[in-house]
Amino acid sequence: MKNLTVGLGERSYPIVIGSGILPDLGVSLRAVAFPRKVAIVTNETVADLYGATVLDSLHRAGFQGAVLKVGDGEEFKSLDTLNNLFDALITQGYDRSSGILALGGGVIGDLAGFAAAIYLRGIPFAQVPTTLLSQVDSSVGGKTGVNHRLGKNLIGAFYQPRLVHIDVATLATLPPREFHAGLAEVVKYGVIRDADFFAWLENEPAALLAMDAEALVRAVGISCQIKADIVEIDEKEGGLRAILNFGHTLGHAAELLAGYGTLRHGEAVAMGMVAAAAIAEDLGLANARDRLRIEELLQALHLPVRLPSFAPAAYLEALARDKKVKEGVLQMVLNRGIGDCEVRAIAHPDRVIPPILEKYSEKASA
Numbered sequence: 001m002k003n004l005t006v007g008l009g010e011r012s013y014p015i016v017i018g019s020g021i022l023p024d025l026g027v028s029l030r031a032v033a034f035p036r037k038v039a040i041v042t043n044e045t046v047a048d049l050y051g052a053t054v055l056d057s058l059h060r061a062g063f064q065g066a067v068l069k070v071g072d073g074e075e076f077k078s079l080d081t082l083n084n085l086f087d088a089l090i091t092q093g094y095d096r097s098s099g100i101l102a103l104g105g106g107v108i109g110d111l112a113g114f115a116a117a118i119y120l121r122g123i124p125f126a127q128v129p130t131t132l133l134s135q136v137d138s139s140v141g142g143k144t145g146v147n148h149r150l151g152k153n154l155i156g157a158f159y160q161p162r163l164v165h166i167d168v169a170t171l172a173t174l175p176p177r178e179f180h181a182g183l184a185e186v187v188k189y190g191v192i193r194d195a196d197f198f199a200w201l202e203n204e205p206a207a208l209l210a211m212d213a214e215a216l217v218r219a220v221g222i223s224c225q226i227k228a229d230i231v232e233i234d235e236k237e238g239g240l241r242a243i244l245n246f247g248h249t250l251g252h253a254a255e256l257l258a259g260y261g262t263l264r265h266g267e268a269v270a271m272g273m274v275a276a277a278a279i280a281e282d283l284g285l286a287n288a289r290d291r292l293r294i295e296e297l298l299q300a301l302h303l304p305v306r307l308p309s310f311a312p313a314a315y316l317e318a319l320a321r322d323k324k325v326k327e328g329v330l331q332m333v334l335n336r337g338i339g340d341c342e343v344r345a346i347a348h349p350d351r352v353i354p355p356i357l358e359k360y361s362e363k364a365s366a
């Protein structure tokens with residue numbers, strides 16, 4: 001078991017990581033003085049798998065929990081779903097002395113976190129992520145929100161949870177595609193911040209793919225520690241935090257163009273990382289070997305490495321709405337070799353992106 005802290009002064013919170021620790025959730029909530037009345041936001045699938053364990057753990061620790069279900073899938077990360085959730089919270093009498101607990105993957109965490117941020121102007125919130133992607137990434141750092149039809153995560157708030165409680169044993173019930181998608185964000189941490197971690201991933205794909213508990217706790221722990229270190233320095237993405245967006249610039253565009261729910265977020269990030277590494281290679285920040293190591297590791301982890309073949313103009317239009325655009329100029333996170341990165345202004349995406357799509361999209365490899 002690992003205990004980490006995201007140090008944000010009065011808003012600091014623990015990340016508890018272990019295998020088989022879901023029944024201890026109530027104890028963790030008690031330790032952070034979480035409100036007694038808890039709305040457990042989840043979906044049908046996760047409720048069937050873990051609802052009873054969570055309710056039992058909460059009751060044993062003296063909490064009063066009730067399950068509120070939302071739809072399953074990225075297409076439900078919307079203002080409509082949020083509104084339905086507010087209907088339930090209001091009609092079921094959740095007040096300022098209540099808390100919201102997100103039980104599920106990234107969609108649930110982002111949606112429930114945003115609900116907690118704005119319901120009654122903010123009530124306490126806890127993250128109990130059950131997918132790899134949410135365990136290593138979205139449950140930590142306080143990015144909450146929903147998608148807009150014109151772009152991903154365009155509506156949201158920074159709102160930190162009081163607790164992140166991670167049981168890697170929940171990953172056993174994930175569909176393989178979902179598990180593999182989460183590994184993309186794990187690889188991301190190695191590329192942007194930790195060459196040794198990247199090398200360990202290259203050596204241990206089998207242990208990870210076999211969901212060895214020790215390997216999982218290690219991978220989730222290192223990922224969360226890297227993320228916590230970055231968030232502590234730059235909570236609201238004024239600068240450094242943008243590096244967590246490595247692979248996301250083209251990745252978000254691909255998700256949007258394919259239609260939300262078609263690509264898993266991690267799959268799109270995997271494709272986007274290879275494309276970003278190719279741009280880094282063209283600019284002399286990294287070499288072909290670095291790009292190949294990233295590509296080979298992603299493939300070993302069963303991830304796709306070529307972007308879907310949409311018209312370059314469609315990609316450019318989506319990129320123009322990227323949240324990292326500053327005064328009209330696209331900013332991309334590019335790797336400096338392996339284990340380091342920087343944010344670069346791309347003054348002429350119309351010159352940089354089409355040749356990359358030419359080489360790193362599905363059409364190119366057909």
Ligand SMILES: O=C(O)C(=O)C[C@@H](O)[C@H](O)[C@H](O)COP(=O)(O)O
Pocket residue numbers: 137138140141143152153185237241242244245248323
């Ligand atoms: O926490 C962050 O900061 C990240 O950028 C992590 C990303 O992996 C994650 O996908 C995040 O939701 C992207 O946020 P966005 O602001 O680029 O939409």
Ligand SMILES: [Zn+2]
Pocket residue numbers: 137185248265269
């Ligand atoms: Zn991401």
